[in-house]
Amino acid sequence: MSIPVLKFDAVIVGAGGAGLRSAIQLSEAGLKTAVLSKVFPTRSHTVAAQGGVAASLGNSEEDHWHWHMYDTVKGSDWLGDQDAIEFMVRKANECVVELEHYGMPFDRTDNGKIYQRPFGGHMSNFGEKPVRRSCAAADRTGHAMLHAMYQRNVKANTQFFVEWMALDLIRDSEGHVLGVTAMEMETGQVVIFHSRATIFATGGAGRIFHSSTNAFINTGDGLGMAARAGIPLEDMEFWQFHPTGVAGAGVLITEGVRGEGGILRNANKERFMERYAPNAKDLASRDVVSRAMTTEINEGRGCGLNKDYVLLDITHLDPNVIMKRLPGIREIGLQFAGVDCIKEPLPVVPTCHYQMGGIPTHYSGRVVVPQDGNPNTIVPGFYAAGECACASVHGANRLGTNSLLDLLVFGKSAGDSAVEDLKAGKAHRDLPKDAAEKSLSRIAAIDNRKGGANVHETRLAMQRTMQTHAGVFRFGDLLKTGVEKILEVEKAARELEIKDKSLAWNTARSEALEMENLIEVAKATMLSAEARKESRGAHVRDDAPDTPEFPNGRNDAEWLKHTLFNPVDNSISYKPVNMQPLTVETIALKTRSY
């Protein structure tokens, strides 16, 4: 079958913050650049970000990139690469100011500078006291960012392919990346995007969990495509969770609810936090609260049919206080839990929020894989940035507002690296004869299969398995059985069937294709989590507790290393953490405590 081929210098998959930022570099350098997106660019998930973007501008009080670097290394629980972290924090100011020049309407101080507010984990003077480092545009930071960058791209003649779904990475026999196959959703037509540089900026994959704050679009397509092309995935055991999302829906309930006197209760109506944190009780730190909630659920004291959530009770508060101090919370209860929180408690569960791991990259945005003894060999023609990539700056846990920074800095640097490599002048390499074969046969299999697995049920089975076996607080035995279960789900995910066979606008087919990506991410997460026998950052195991020898359960002697999950044979290898910053001294290992 002959498949149309579109030729570009660069093809970027993803039109969120990372994709748009890298596209600016390429288009403004005069290169012919295509950006593909499943949705209109300003509907990418970056829109949901409200908190802001970190940069040590020092507009509100004294600040320094070195302090920001310290906070980020500490936040990462020392798993972040210190060269990449120094690179990111030093580029922060430049990237934020550029954004301002693109027209981003940042909040301002009285004297016209960008206003900055405090955010958890960002401190001055190497962890001394909170500092105001976050730059925001009212409650629409992500949204304003995308608009500014989209306009800039339009001016620079970036070519957008909206409502196109990339399917697979194209590599030749030498491993060079030559573009992607993609499906135009309006027609169902599969097309080859033949490029000299391919950048993945496909965002996160939070939908692998049953409870997730991520929009439905976060199905980890970039990770799935990379995995199918034999690229290992890095540090996939590390996912950041929020303690209170609405059970079943994932919509966030602000921590302010507990601040105002909200009480967590189990199925026996017991205020269980009294047992776990006798002093702080419901106001204990995020980790402690999440862990207690999980323990209650695992020990059979969860609520509901599946005993899989606990209750957040504010019925004892004055309704006027609820309406005044917690605006929106009643609406969220009504819309997403069917509960009027003035009269009944809200069902809540620790909820997945952010993916720290991803496609392994150097801080230049180039994708790197182990080869011939070098753990960081560049994959020619392939770059990644944003939540789908692992640079690794977030290590084992991310600081709030550092991910918008990540996508600006690494979006730009991936773009710059691609420009540099392209200017070095290599022509398009020849496409392999079977360049589209893998994608076409995947689609044909889904279309033609009879008696296969239902997409919705398979996704639910995966999400429940991930939530129960690899949630916010992890248990050795549950992880072990989780591995078996997720491999079972994988079998179903490889045998999907859809009823609608139409070509044009077949959302069932698109969701089936997304499911094939989700399962790659879920599997990488479960197997990587089972293998890491310590606790570190967001990966907390019951069987790796806090002891004098291993504070917080962290075991640097054995586990100060990045996980690389090899999707080809489900094997795991490791590579060293880069402890050597670019110009300053190493931020030495320490116990992480706040």
Added chain:
Amino acid sequence: MERADYERLRWRCIRRALLELDITLTRFLDAGFADLSEAEQAAFVDLVALEDHELWYLVSGKEECEGDLAHFAPLVEKIRKCSVRLAD
């Protein structure tokens, strides 16, 4: 509505930037959309073309359908009712 038009609309409802809208709009498509008149269905297509924050503020009642958006008021009310009714 033609199949392809409906499916395009569906994609634009189930792949939003905000999770809140993914959930509410999916629910409405499954439970309320078929009962709308042709004119209301056309209005729904326009409504979901709004930016995510703007639409969510309307659907969550944080903002009213005023000015240019006034004609969406009955439709928004139906979407709100659909969510809340289904949940209890």
